[in-house]
Amino acid sequence: MKHPFRFRSLSRAMRRAVPIACATLAAVVSATSAAAPDSPRADDQIETGRYLAIAANCAGCHTARPNAPYAGGTALPTGFGTFYGPNITPSREHGIGTWSADDFWQAMHLGKAPDGSPLYPAFPYPQYTAMSRADSDALYAYLMSLPAIDTPSRPHELRFPYDQRWLLSAWRALYFKPGQATPVTTDDADVQRGHYLVEVAGHCTACHTPRNRWGATDLARSLQGAVMPDSKWYATPLSGDAAGLADWSEDDIVQVLRTGFSRHGTAAGPMGEVVSHSTQYLHDTDLRAMARYLKTLPAATPAKPPRAAPDDAAMVTGARLYEQHCASCHGAEGEGAPPHWPALAGNASVKAPLANNVVLSILKGGYSPTTAHTPQPHGMPPFHALSDSDVAALATFVRNSWGNAAGPVNPHQVTPLR
Template sequence: MSRLALHRRLGTTMVSGALVIAAVAAVWALNRLDETRVSVEDGPSPTTQAQVARGAYLARAGNCATCHTERGGQPYAGGRALATPFGTVYSSNLTPDDETGLGRWSAEAFWRAMHNGRSRDGRLLYPVFPYPNYTQVTRADADALYAYLRSLPPAKAPNRAHELAFPFSTQPALAVWRALYFRPGVHRDDPVQSAEWNRGAYLVRGLGHCAACHEARNLLGASQGLELAGGLMPLQNWYAPSLRDPHEAGVANWSAPDIVALLRTGVSPQGGVLGPMADVVYRSTQHLSEPDLQAMAIFLKSLPPPAPRDDVPLRATEARLAQGAALYERHCATCHGTRGEGVPGVYPLLAGNRAVRMAEPANVIRVIAKGGFLPATQGNPRPFGMPPFAHLLSDDEIAAVASYVRDSWGNRAGVVEPQVVSRLRAGSED
């Protein structure tokens, strides 16, 4: 090798090494942005009864118990398996047990977890814990949550090791993800908007973490696209509809009382909730105060709609519609009516129903196959439900009846293919 070639190779190696060092330094720096310094020797911080009461309310606003309680287990003791496209994450123990929970955590360590997504021992947390949303929670509210969790009965429940595929199981891979997609944030009131609007924005964007479901995800699991513009929930195969689009779940033309009724009871004159949102209403929003629900309604009403779509849905063949009509008459018309008119307050109408007409048919397929149930709330304690038909109908038959319902009574939403039913049914997690 000539001296010139050797110098060139050496120069290339040095440049490559410098770029690697710079990239590592950038990832390290981005993962340390706005971070609270926490000593592992810090013990529990003092709390007050007022903080505990406030924290109990905030824990319901954030629906914390749902993820941090294993089915049949002690509340907040963790251990619930949370399936992701990259493997299974197990929720952590939030009770004040010294060995397995938050017993030795300080308020500063808890704040860092909420705000920066880093555990007491310095480990980076997986964003299944929605710190990309919780980073907007104020320090005062984080301290109140900490106070409430410290007041719970301790449970000795060792945290289970996550079961993630390589390289997603590694801290360096998580550090790169955070460098690309996460920045610590602070909620700042918009001076142009009212105090009520700002309160609603804080609840929806922060503790409510509505974006965790109602936004699309890229291949690495990061939110993409417009805020609250809807997205398919991985593995569950429920579609969380756009909160902007009037053809999906946008509420700009709803009255604030109707939005409040939906969040408090699960039903309103405009529609009802099923699937994961039913659980949110049952465990969280029905317990919120009237002013907070009103504030959320004001904020949601203000979301601007997306650009109009001009695509024309593909219509099912006449033979497919005839097959669907026969199945509908046999299995559905008794409750939903021969013209999709339903029964007010009992069985939902299908004619003009936004959930039926959405471009994404996942929810229609899911409800036909596995049923759907409104939440049992104080305002609607005995809701009616939709039974599952997966044991009676094949994928082809579900596609036929879904296509018929989406094409009838003015709906004109487009055909559902059997392979779409097969894919959604095979990939769903209950």
């Protein structure tokens, strides 16, 4: 399966979506094999690495310019400052051309540069640490097979004291254990494969798991949903909760990863970019394995009491705004017209515990994922001219109509998202 390297201009949402996805340093090592570069064995290893680079969406953080794949430069703003994805092409001066397979393995498994200095966990080595050595070597072999691009890696722009790299030793002692991964106890090979793709190669926990004030993922709440600190999008729960995947079938999960839409809604924001550039290219067997694993995750939180009822005045205002701006595409009853116009009735993001995704969609608009199924997706215009009160009323109406019961949205929730 050839990856077309058909990079649509990577949106800011994507650049922020996957916390310095394939590495803030490099991506992988070529197994110390005696096979010649053009031998069948080496070709197979490179192809495996190419597929892993797609599964990990390495381009999301390491490709700022479509004509310079993996040459770095993608910005990742955070509360600590801005990280920049480095050049991971074989450039000897600016990339990883001088790295050995062991160097790359050290970065992936231990989170350390070749000189032993600790790497910032914006590069998700806390997830990659459980990657197998064979896959690390394959990814390295693929990166080393690419053209070298002599673009300097941009230095991170971090606030004091976070620019003091030596302080990472304390962070690592508290929050990082090499080889650690969420345990999976099953003999089902498909579930094991899905666990590896979700938790390790695809590092889904980097976005869907809450983080503490120091940026460490809270593994006790793995995949239970989290606000992405840079973009403010809400990565919905992937657990078996009512707000997560409880109502999703395996087919629903496969469909949204393959096409970007399902009966539960359309992938938007950062997740839309992940579908466009990563999951739509994965093998059907791997998508099915991911779905099977996710459906094994139990509900993680007890049922919550009913949310406060929305204010009648807000619902009236929201209904008027919906009829004026939204009904022509999403339908009078929120039924939509998938895949072009997602349904809002029963939509997972609409019913999410937080209203961020609804508010951001209203304010910023956007496109559904570009996939083989929707090569020219319809877009939603931004409605940023609406006041915070109107945005809150519209979001309140959408989240509490047609069977949705997600509670009201306050104008003060809109202001920081604008």
